Amino acid sequence: MRWSKLFIPTLREVPADAEFASHQLLLRAGYVRQLAAGIYNYLFLAQRSLLKIQQIVRQEMDAIGGQEFYLPGLNPAEVWQESGRWDLMGDNLFRLKDRFGRDLCLGMTHEEVMTFIARGELRSYKQLPQLWYQIQTKFRDEPRPKSGLLRVRQFIMKDSYSFDLDEAGLDVSYEKHRQAYCRIFDRCGLRYLAVEAHSGAMGGSQSMEFMVASNAGEDLVVHCPGCGYAANMEKAKSVAADAGAGDPQEKRTPEKVHTPGQKTIAEVTAFLSVPPARLIKSVVLVAGETPFLVLLRGDHALSETKFAAVRGAGEPRPAHPEEIRQWFGAEPGSLGPVGVKGMRILADRVLEGRRNMITGANVDDYHLLNVTPGVDFEAEFLDLRQVTEGDTCAECGGRLQIVKAVEVGHIFKLGYRYSRSMGLKVLGESGEEIMPIMGSYGIGIERILTAAIELFHDKDGMSLPPSIAPFDVVLTPVNLGDKAQREGAEALYAECKAQGVDVLFDDRDERPGVKFKDADLIGVPYRITLGKKLAQGVVELVNRRTHVVEEIRVAEAAARLKALRAQ
RNA sequence: CGGGGCGUAGCGCAGCCUGGUAGCGCACCUGCCUUGGGCGCAGGGGGUCGGGCGUUCAAAUCGCCCCGCCCCGACCA
Numbered sequence: 157m158r159w160s161k162l163f164i165p166t167l168r169e170v171p172a173d174a175e176f177a178s179h180q181l182l183l184r185a186g187y188v189r190q191l192a193a194g195i196y197n198y199l200f201l202a203q204r205s206l207l208k209i210q211q212i213v214r215q216e217m218d219a220i221g222g223q224e225f226y227l228p229g230l231n232p233a234e235v236w237q238e239s240g241r242w243d244l245m246g247d248n249l250f251r252l253k254d255r256f257g258r259d260l261c262l263g264m265t266h267e268e269v270m271t272f273i274a275r276g277e278l279r280s281y282k283q284l285p286q287l288w289y290q291i292q293t294k295f296r297d298e299p300r301p302k303s304g305l306l307r308v309r310q311f312i313m314k315d316s317y318s319f320d321l322d323e324a325g326l327d328v329s330y331e332k333h334r335q336a337y338c339r340i341f342d343r344c345g346l347r348y349l350a351v352e353a354h355s356g357a358m359g360g361s362q363s364m365e366f367m368v369a370s371n372a373g374e375d376l377v378v379h380c381p382g383c384g385y386a387a388n389m390e391k392a393k394s395v396a397a398d399a400g401a402g403d404p405q406e407k408r409t410p411e412k413v414h415t416p417g418q419k420t421i422a423e424v425t426a427f428l429s430v431p432p433a434r435l436i437k438s439v440v441l442v443a444g445e446t447p448f449l450v451l452l453r454g455d456h457a458l459s460e461t462k463f464a465a466v467r468g469a470g471e472p473r474p475a476h477p478e479e480i481r482q483w484f485g486a487e488p489g490s491l492g493p494v495g496v497k498g499m500r501i502l503a504d505r506v507l508e509g510r511r512n513m514i515t516g517a518n519v520d521d522y523h524l525l526n527v528t529p530g531v532d533f534e535a536e537f538l539d540l541r542q543v544t545e546g547d548t549c550a551e552c553g554g555r556l557q558i559v560k561a562v563e564v565g566h567i568f569k570l571g572y573r574y575s576r577s578m579g580l581k582v583l584g585e586s587g588e589e590i591m592p593i594m595g596s597y598g599i600g601i602e603r604i605l606t607a608a609i610e611l612f613h614d615k616d617g618m619s620l621p622p623s624i625a626p627f628d629v630v631l632t633p634v635n636l637g638d639k640a641q642r643e644g645a646e647a648l649y650a651e652c653k654a655q656g657v658d659v660l661f662d663d664r665d666e667r668p669g670v671k672f673k674d675a676d677l678i679g680v681p682y683r684i685t686l687g688k689k690l691a692q693g694v695v696e697l698v699n700r701r702t703h704v705v706e707e708i709r710v711a712e713a714a715a716r717l718k719a720l721r722a723q
Numbered sequence: 724c725g726g727g728g729c730g731u732a733g734c735g736c737a738g739c740c741u742g743g744u745a746g747c748g749c750a751c752c753u754g755c756c757u758u759g760g761g762c763g764c765a766g767g768g769g770g771u772c773g774g775g776c777g778u779u780c781a782a783a784u785c786g787c788c789c790c791g792c793c794c795c796g797a798c799c800a
Contacts, residue, residue: 165733167734167750168732168734168735168750169734169735169736169748169749169750169762170734170735171734171735172729172734172735172736173729173792173793173794173795174793175793183734183744190792190793192791193791193792193793245799246798246799247799248799265787296799298798298799299724299797299798299799300794300795300796300797300798300799302793315798325751353800365735365800374800375800445799471778563800565800570776588736632759634758634759635758635759636758637757637758638758666758666761667757667758667759667760667761668758668759668760668761668763669758669759669760669761670760670761670762671760671761672760672761673761673762674760676760685759687758687759695757
C-alpha cells in the first residue's frame with residue numbers, strides 16, 4: 157500500500173499521559189487513539205496487527221478441533237442470574253436496561269451463554285467432547301483503567317470452552333489448549349512463562365497462566381532462571397534463605413526494651429541495629445469473627461492465599477485498631493505473641509527453631525528481646541509467607557527472581573460450576589444422566605501486541621515480530637525526485653505485491669530522515685532503501701531489530717523478502 | 724471510593740502567583756530551496772483558554788460547583 161494514501165498519524169513528541177513504552181509507542185506510531193479512559197480506537201496499523209494475531213490464534217484453535225462461534229456481547233440478565241455471576245461480579249459488570257426496563261449486561265466472558273447453548277442442544281454423550289470458541293469484544297468496568305492497552309474496559313478476547321464427559325476428557329481438552337497456547341505465543345514471537353496459577357474457589361481444579369515478563373505488567377511471577385520453575389505468587393513455593401545463623405544460641409529470657417515511637421519493621425531494625433530477619437512480625441487478622449495472630453519473619457510478607465487455606469470460614473480482614481487495643485492492650489507496632497491467650501497463633505515455618513528473636517511486647521513503645529519460638533510462646537507452624545526475591549528454589553536450589561509480568565493467556569479447568577448451576581446434562585451410554593465437565597480458556601489479543609512492544613522496542617520505536625507486524629517491509633526511496641529511483645521503487649513495489657509480500661511503499665514527498673524515523677517508529681521488521689546505488693542495481697535491506705544493513709541486488713529483493721516472510 | 728497531579732491550537736508546553744492585546748516549539752497550508760536520519764528561507768491558517776455560576780468596569784488568571792484525563796492506593800484477576 158502507498159503510505160501517501162494511508163492514515164498513519166505518527167507523533168514526534170511523547171504524549172504526556174503515556175507512561176510505558178508500549179503505550180507511548182502505540183500513540184506515537186499512529187496505531188491507536190484514546191476515546192475515553194480505558195477505551196481506545198484502533199487505527200489502521202493496530203487493526204492490521206491485531207488481525208494477524210487473531211489469524212494465528214484462529215489457525216491454532218482450529219488445529220485442535222475448535223469450532224469458531226460469534227456470540228452476542230449484549231446479554232440478558234437471566235443467564236447471569238442463573239450462574240450467580242450477576243451478583244458475584246459486582247461493579248465490574250457493565251449493566252444496562254432496555255426500553256422496557258429489562259436488565260441486560262455487556263459480557264465480560266461467555267461461560268453462561270456457551271452453557272446456555274450447550275444445555276439446549278447437547279443431548280447425548282455421543283456429541284461430546286465439544287470445543288467452542290470465539291474471538292470477541294469483552295467489556296469490564298475496571299475501577300482503574302491504566303497502562304495503555306493493558307488494562308482497559310473494552311478489549312478483544314479469544315475465549316474457548318470445552319465440554320467433556322469426564323475428568324479424563326477435560327484433561328485432554330486442557331492439554332490440547334496448553335499446547336495450542338504455546339504454539340500461538342511462539343508464533344507471535346513472544347518470550348513467555350507458563351506458570352502454575354492458584355486453583356481458585358472452584359474445587360481445586362487446575363489453572364495455568366501465560367505470562368510475559370515486563371515492567372508494565374501488574375502480576376508478579378516467581379521464576380527460577382536455573383531450572384525454569386515458574387509460578388504465580390499465590391502458588392509459589394520456596395526455601396527461605398536461612399537467617400538463624402545470626403541468632404545468639406545460649407538460653408536467654410525475654411527482656412523488655414524501650415522503643416519510643418518505633419513501629420514499623422524498618423524503624424525497629426534501625427533503632428536496635430539488627431537485620432529485619434531477626435524480628436518477628438505480628439499481624440492480626442479476623443476471619444469469620446475469629447481473630448488470628450499471624451507471625452512472620454520481619455523480612456517476609458503474608459500470603460493471603462496460604463492463610464486462607466488454614467483459617468476458619470469467612471473472608472479474612474485485618475483487625476480494626478480498636479479490636480487490637482482491646483485484645484492486646486497495645487497499638488499495632490508493639491504487638492507480639494508472648495503472653496497472648498484466647499486466640500490461635502499461626503507462625504510461619506521459618507520461625508521454627510529460631511532463637512532469641514525480637515518482637516513487640518504488647519505494651520506501647522516496648523519490644524521484647526530474646527524471644528524464642530516454642531519456648532516463650534507456643535504456635536502452630538505452617539507455610540504462610542509469600543516467596544521473596546532471593547529465596548532458594550525448591551526444585552533446583554537456585555536463587556528465585558520475582559518479576560512483573562503481563563498475563564496474555566489463562567487456561568482453566570472449570571469443573572461443574574456452570575453445568576450444575578445452569579442445568580447442563582446429557583444422557584450416557586446406559587441412559588443415565590451425565591453432567592458434562594467444562595474448561596475455559598482465554599487469550600487477550602491486544603495484550604499480545606502490547607507485550608510484544610514492551611519486549612521489542614528501542615529508542616527509535618517498536619520492533620515487532622514479523623508474524624504480527626502490520627507489514628512485512630517498508631520500501632523507502634531516498635529521493636523520489638530522482639526518476640530512476642522512483643521508477644525502480646515502483647517496479648519493486650509491484651513485484652513485492654505480485655509475490656504476496658505485505659509491502660508498505662513510502663511514496664511520500666518527504667525528506668529521507670522523516671521516512672527513516674517513521675519506518676523505525678512503526679516497527680515493520682524490514683526496510684528496503686533505494687538510493688544512489690540503484691544505478692548499479694543495488695538496494696539496502698535493513699533489519700529493524702538488529703540494524704544490520706545488507707546490500708542486495710534489486711532484482712532479487714522481492715524473492716528475498718518472500719523468503720524472509722516464510723521463515 | 725481515598726490521596727496527588729493535570730486540563731490553554733493536532734502534539735509538547737509557557738502565560739495564572741500580581742486580572743487589562745492569548746504566546747512559543749513541532750505539526751499543518753502556500754511558494755522557493757533541499758534530498759541518506761524529523762533540512763533551510765519567506766508567507767499563512769488554526770483557540771468556546773474543559774464546562775457552569777459568581778466576584779469585577781474587565782477573568783485563561785480570583786472564588787464556588789461540576790466534568791474529563793493521568794499517577795499512587797483500595798478493589799478486581
